[in-house]
Amino acid sequence: xxxxxxxxxxxxxxxxxxxxxxxxxxxxxxxxxxxxxxxxxxxxxxxxxxxxxxxxxxxxxxxxxxxxxxxxxxxxxxxxxxxxxxxxxxxxxxxxxxxxxxxxxxxxxxxxxxxxxxxxxxxxxxxxxxxxxxxxxxxxxxxxxxxxxxxxxxxxxxxxxxxxxxxxxxxxxxxxxxxxxxxxxxxxxxxxxxxxxxxxxxxxxxxxxxxxxxxxxxxxxxxxxxxxxxxxxxxxxxxxxxxxxxxxxxxxxxxxxx
Amino acid sequence: xxxxxxxxxxxxxxxxxxxxxxxxxxxxxxxxxxxxxxxxxxxxxxxxxxxxxxxxxxxxxxxxxxxxxxxxxxxxxxxxxxxxxxxxxxxxxxxxxxxxxxxxxxxxxxxxxxxxxxxxxxxxxxxxxxxxxxxxxxxxxxxxxxxxxxxxxxxxxxxxxxxxxxxxxxxxxxxxxxxxxxxxxxxxxxxxxxxxxxxxxxxxxxxxxxxxxxxxxxxxxxxxxxxxxxxxxxxxxxxxxxxxxxxxxxxxxxxxxxxxxxxxxxxxxxxxxxxxxxxxxxxxxxxxxxxxxxxxxxxxxxxxxxxxxxxxxxxxxxxxxxxxxxxxxxxxxxxxxxxxxxxxxxxxxxxx
Numbered sequence: 001x002x003x004x005x006x007x008x009x010x011x012x013x014x015x016x017x018x019x020x021x022x023x024x025x026x027x028x029x030x031x032x033x034x035x036x037x038x039x040x041x042x043x044x045x046x047x048x049x050x051x052x053x054x055x056x057x058x059x060x061x062x063x064x065x066x067x068x069x070x071x072x073x074x075x076x077x078x079x080x081x082x083x084x085x086x087x088x089x090x091x092x093x094x095x096x097x098x099x100x101x102x103x104x105x106x107x108x109x110x111x112x113x114x115x116x117x118x119x120x121x122x123x124x125x126x127x128x129x130x131x132x133x134x135x136x137x138x139x140x141x142x143x144x145x146x147x148x149x150x151x152x153x154x155x156x157x158x159x160x161x162x163x164x165x166x167x168x169x170x171x172x173x174x175x176x177x178x179x180x181x182x183x184x185x186x187x188x189x190x191x192x193x194x195x196x197x198x199x200x201x202x203x204x205x206x207x208x209x210x211x212x213x214x215x216x217x218x219x220x221x222x223x224x225x226x227x228x229x230x231x232x233x234x235x236x237x238x239x240x241x242x243x244x245x246x247x248x249x250x251x252x253x254x255x256x257x258x
Numbered sequence: 259x260x261x262x263x264x265x266x267x268x269x270x271x272x273x274x275x276x277x278x279x280x281x282x283x284x285x286x287x288x289x290x291x292x293x294x295x296x297x298x299x300x301x302x303x304x305x306x307x308x309x310x311x312x313x314x315x316x317x318x319x320x321x322x323x324x325x326x327x328x329x330x331x332x333x334x335x336x337x338x339x340x341x342x343x344x345x346x347x348x349x350x351x352x353x354x355x356x357x358x359x360x361x362x363x364x365x366x367x368x369x370x371x372x373x374x375x376x377x378x379x380x381x382x383x384x385x386x387x388x389x390x391x392x393x394x395x396x397x398x399x400x401x402x403x404x405x406x407x408x409x410x411x412x413x414x415x416x417x418x419x420x421x422x423x424x425x426x427x428x429x430x431x432x433x434x435x436x437x438x439x440x441x442x443x444x445x446x447x448x449x450x451x452x453x454x455x456x457x458x459x460x461x462x463x464x465x466x467x468x469x470x471x472x473x474x475x476x477x478x479x480x481x482x483x484x485x486x487x488x489x490x491x492x493x494x495x496x497x498x499x500x501x502x503x504x505x506x507x508x509x510x511x512x513x514x515x516x517x518x519x520x521x522x523x524x525x526x527x528x529x530x531x532x533x534x535x536x537x538x539x540x541x542x543x544x545x546x547x548x549x550x551x552x553x554x555x556x557x558x559x560x561x562x563x564x565x566x567x568x569x570x571x572x573x574x575x576x577x578x579x580x581x582x583x584x585x586x587x588x589x590x591x592x593x594x595x596x597x598x599x600x601x602x603x604x605x606x607x608x609x610x
Contacts, residue, residue, distance in 0.1 A: 163340040166307050169327035170334040171354035171405055181353075185344045 027243065034240045038233070045237035051222065055242055058219040059249075061134060062202030065141035069149040069198050074191070077150050078183075081157035099147050107211030110140050114212055136213030141202035149198035156190020157183065196253050203246060259283045259441065260304060260409060265313030267303060272296045273465045274303070277313070281443060286435050288452040289445045290476070291462035292488060297445040300462070301411050304443065306330050318408050330409075333402030333440075337414040339394040341386035347373075347397050348382045354405035372400045376430070392423040396430070403438055410435075412444040416451060428454060449489060453477065461485050478532065479603045486530045486603075492566075492574040493531040496607065499524050506548070506599050514571075517548040520604040527604050533566060535601035536575035539594050540585060548599040555591050558582075569595060 034042050045051055080092065098106060114121040114130035121130050130136040160183050168178040184191070206220040214221060219242050227235035265277040274296050281287045289297050302308055304315060306327035314323045322330050341350050348369060355365045373379040376396045386394055395415060402410060415431070416424045432455060435442050446452055452459050452473065459476045461469045469481045480486040483494055497511035499522060507520035509527065518529060537543065543550050553569030564576045567587065573595050577587070587593070 161338070161340065163336050163338060164342060166302070166305070166327070167334055167336065167340045167401075168342075168353070169307070170305050170330075170332055170407075170411075171401070172328045172357040173353075174326070174328055177357065182342055182344075186342075188344075 030236055031240050031243065034236055038237065041233065042237045042240060045241055051238050051241065054217050054222045055219050055238075055245060057134075057137075057216060058203055058242075059245075061137045061218065062141050062145070062199050065138050065145055065202045066149065066195055066199045068138070068142055069146050070191075070195065073146060073150045073194075074153060077153035078157050078179075080150075080154045081160075082162065095147050095150050097147075098144050103144060103205065103207035104211070106143060107140070107208040110136075110143060110208055110212045114139060130212065132213050132215045134213075134216065137209050137216075137218055140208040140212050141205050144205050144208055145198040145201040148201045149194040152190045152194040152197065153187070156187030156194075159190070160186045192253070192256070196250065200246070200250065203242075259316075259318055260443070261314075261316040262300075262304070263314040263316070265300075265303070265315065266311045267299065267308065268311055269299055269308065272299045274300055274310075275465045277467055279460060279467060279470070281441060283318075283441055284439050286432075286442045286444065286455055286457045288456035288459045289443065289462050290447065290449065290452045290459050290489075292447055295462045296465040297447075297462055298413050301334075301413050301443060301445050304409070305332050305334050305411055331405070331407050333405065333407035333410040335395070335398050335402050335410070335412045335415050337417050339386070339391070339398045339418075341389075341394055341397055341401075343386050346383050346385050347378065347389075350386070350397055351401045351404055353401065358405070368404055369400075372404050376400050376434075390423075391419045392427055395419065395427055399430070399434060403434065403440070408441065410440045410442045412442065414446055415444070417446070417448065424451075431455065449477070461488070463488070478601075480530060480605075482605060482608070483528060483530075490532065491530040491603075492533045493529075493536070493572075495529040495531070495572070496526070497529060498526050499604075507604065509604070514551055516602070517599045518602040518604050519599050522604065522606060526607040528607050530603040530605070531573075531597055531601060533574045533576040534564075535597050536573065537596045538567065538575050538577050538581075538585065538587070539596065542594050543596040548597075549602075550594050550596040552592065552594055555587060555589050555593060558587070558589060567593075569593070571595075 076095075080088070101109075111118075111131075113119050114136060116122065116125055116129075116131060124130070128135050130139060164182050164186070165178045168182045169175070173181060204220070205218075206224065209218055210221055210224075217225070219238065223235045223238050223242070226238060260279070260281040262277050262279040265274055267274040272294070277300060289300065291297050299308065303310060304317075306322070306325060306329075310323065314321055316322065317330060317332070342353065345353065351369045351372065352365050355368065370379070373382060376399060378393060378396050378400065381389060381393060381397070386397070389397065398415075412431070416427055419427060428451065431442075431444075434440070444451075444455060456473050458470065459473055460467050461476060461480075463484060469476060469485055471479075476485075477489050477491075480489055480491060486494055495511050495516075497509040497516065499520065500508045500510050500515070502508070502523060503517075505519075506517045507522065509516045509518055509520070509529065511529070516529065520527070551571060551573065553571040553573060555567050556570050557568035559566040559568070560579075561576075562579075564578055565582045565587075567575045567577060569575070575595055577585075585593075
């Protein structure tokens with residue numbers, strides 16, 4: 001009788017196995033091949049200062065973009081979670097748009113806005129240069145990763161019953177205190193998840209960054225360049241190193257979230 | 259003391275119109291009304307969660323209309339308890355006092371005292387999601403009263419609980435109200451709850467306060483037909499006053515004549531009689547019951563302890579299960595329905 005009842009679960013397990021193995025094979029194959037056939041290349045890559053500085057730059061700029069997304073995205077997510085207003089649907093679609101726009105298109109748009117003569121690039125040109133500069137990397141990453149931060153955080157705020165904020169207010173908490181003593185701690189998992197998602201999305205961005213800021217090179221640009229020049233043998237060690245670092249960071253992130 | 263003066267609020271599906279109320283210090287005041295009447299909105303406005311379109315709210319002699327909730331010193335208890343899920347029981351109870359910067363030792367002493375009073379000391383380190391409904395509501399009460407609010411606002415605090423827990427917590431609420439001498443405003447749609455707890459009741463319908471009075475008056479002397487049917491007056495008869503004899507009005511209701519105590523001398527009226535005020539017997543009653551009407555039972559509805567009888571003359575009477583068995587009542591039986599002149603409430607029929 002037991003088997004009969006769990007038929008669906010067994011079927012689901014089989015299907016899950018396929019998608020999981022697909023992801024695992026694609027991710028693990030380069031790592032294993034590298035370790036089996038090119039361990040020396042891998043170690044020399046680990047010591048290559050250009051590679052290390054590129055990876056450091058990627059992680060750092062993505063973190064900065066996530067920080068900016070936090071600062072401006074948390075208030076936006078809260079308003080979207082709590083208030084109804086005219087054009088709300090429109091705002092929500094606009095936020096989702098960077099997920100759907102091909103990133104080459106996003107790159108062209110970013111370039112036209114942030115180049116020296118662009119709408120934002122021009123007035124800022126005396127203070128900040130975006131084209132082929134770190135600020136350019138950050139804005140490109142921010143553009144593509146913002147929805148990955150805002151959406152889970154909005155969901156998190158929606159999961160906090162407004163009654164809880166009301167009760168906190170009646171107990172003597174100001175609006176601000178109710179927000180950071182009740183709303184944020186309850187939505188905290190969602191905020192962490194938004195940070196992780198947006199940060200990871202920033203690291204992985206290539207096309208948008210490429211068009212606005214080819215230099216200084218981020219990891220994906222470097223891998224692309226090495227692939228064009230030296231093929232798989234020259235690019236795979238960097239790819240594997242980046243994958244391992246990201247895996248390490250994400251695993252520690254998950255353990256913190258628990 | 260709370261004074262609400264000419265309050266208006268339009269808030270989507272709910273609206274409040276022309277609310278005027280005066281709730282005395284230390285009073286247990288119940289706002290009774292059907293779902294969607296705007297009761298919760300009114301309560302939330304007293305707390306300051308919404309600002310009125312028009313009108314004023316005074317608490318303890320101070321105009322608080324524009325004050326934010328944190329400056330009103332009110333306690334609020336929701337139907338869903340609304341405990342902070344990220345804090346344990348102690349954390350929830352100490353939330354208010356800690357915000358006010360009270361000394362740690364004082365907070366500790368007071369919270370222990372309140373937990374002991376409410377019998378929840380053993381739960382102090384548990385998290386809300388591990389507590390039963392009744393336990394959660396006790397924590398919510400403790401959290402609200404530890405800040406010594408000048409007013410305690412309760413939004414359907416018992417509705418989510420099972421019967422037994424409801425009975426226990428109702429007693430608890432009454433007792434807390436007495437020892438703390440709190441001015442309490444309790445919103446509910448449950449008549450039993452209102453009847454047992456209230457010093458005074460305000461009936462609210464469609465965003466308006468339609469009647470304010472002592473529980474007995476609300477349930478026995480509703481001002482109009484809508485209120486009457488909401489508070490469980492199942493018999494609403496139409497008739498015309500024919501004259502008065504010894505101060506008792508003689509009212510012509512279709513083909514029968516009824517005797518009722520009435521303020522009116524003439525005109526078309528409506529008569530309200532609660533089903534439990536009707537005595538059912540097999541023989542004509544010659545007692546103090548002034549009206550006795552014959553009828554045939556056409557329907558019997560079982561409500562557990564009581565049975566509602568629908569008679570063919572339109573009257574609905576409620577009898578206990580025991581007396582229904584004693585009288586061997588069954589459908590098709592001829593019985594007498596008797597009720598006193600004083601248990602009838604007569605109001606003037608509204609002109610359309």
